[in-house]
Amino acid sequence: MKYEVKENDIILSDVRCLDIELCVFCGQAFRWKKNEDGSFHGIVDGKVTDIIQNGNEIIFKNTSEEDFEELWKNYFDIASDYENYCRILSADENIKKACEEYYGIRILRQKPWEALCSFIISQNNNIPRIMGIIDRLCETFGEKIGENDYAFPTYESLKNVTTEDLAPLRAGFRNKYIVDAVQKLCSGEIDLEKIKTMPIEEARLELMKIKGVGAKVAECTLLYGFGINEAFPVDVWVKKIMAEMYPAGLPECCKDIEGIAQQYLFHWRRNSDLFKNKE
DNA sequence: AACCAGGCGCATA
DNA sequence: TATGCGCATGGT
Numbered sequence: 001m002k003y004e005v006k007e008n009d010i011i012l013s014d015v016r017c018l019d020i021e022l023c024v025f026c027g028q029a030f031r032w033k034k035n036e037d038g039s040f041h042g043i044v045d046g047k048v049t050d051i052i053q054n055g056n057e058i059i060f061k062n063t064s065e066e067d068f069e070e071l072w073k074n075y076f077d078i079a080s081d082y083e084n085y086c087r088i089l090s091a092d093e094n095i096k097k098a099c100e101e102y103y104g105i106r107i108l109r110q111k112p113w114e115a116l117c118s119f120i121i122s123q124n125n126n127i128p129r130i131m132g133i134i135d136r137l138c139e140t141f142g143e144k145i146g147e148n149d150y151a152f153p154t155y156e157s158l159k160n161v162t163t164e165d166l167a168p169l170r171a172g173f174r175n176k177y178i179v180d181a182v183q184k185l186c187s188g189e190i191d192l193e194k195i196k197t198m199p200i201e202e203a204r205l206e207l208m209k210i211k212g213v214g215a216k217v218a219e220c221t222l223l224y225g226f227g228i229n230e231a232f233p234v235d236v237w238v239k240k241i242m243a244e245m246y247p248a249g250l251p252e253c254c255k256d257i258e259g260i261a262q263q264y265l266f267h268w269r270r271n272s273d274l275f276k277n278k279e
Numbered sequence: 280a281a282c283c284a285g286g287c288g289c290a291t292a
Numbered sequence: 293t294a295t296g297c298g299c300a301t302g303g304t
Contacts, residue, residue, distance in 0.1 A: 027285060119285075126284035129302060172300025214287050235285035266285075
């Protein structure tokens, strides 16, 4: 992968299978905004950028080579060969369609705590409202890092918050789950660094010690937060796909990359319903 | 006005 | 182990 540094911008031109809009708006991250000019405004790990995409040319605005190397490159999983993943997954006709229709989706490699907290909030909730709650979480408790930009609050910074303190988020019954997660992380009872090194089965159980973290949220944390491609979150949409197309389980071609297959299928299935309802 | 949203905890059998 | 219900909030 090559890129050009121009003043405060990083310009990529040879990355395949990377559609920024699809990546940031396919329900895996909740903090991106589309600007008036069509660029995408993102805050990740306390750093801000705006991304402009014209076909193969992708410009990361107002960032440095150092931040690109240490943060954005990893976040968009640029070193991984998604063309190859698509090729493998295309052994199945349905997944092939999903990959073709949504070519350019990648799994965003997020921070474990942000993924964990975001998907605790996501339960029995819809994507627009999840985004609103996370906005308010960041505005209320995150560090101000720009005119209208706030970092995702660290769990350390939430150490003593109560469910009452979280009321402004309007997250309802999820407040107590956030508090429990913060307490278990702050006390060291659960250690995200250790989870990173555990076998997946053990990591699942460890995450599920947190109240409000069941199989689905644990799986999302493993996939998006810990970059484990075989983690396979099953939400209402994936559940529909499994019932409709794969009653006996995922096809063989998904082995070890179940989570990646899941992302194409989730977006494909969900959009087909959203589109249908607009007719 | 019911029903649903990237589920989970808890009670019951 | 398996099923069913309630849960905060807001949109359709």
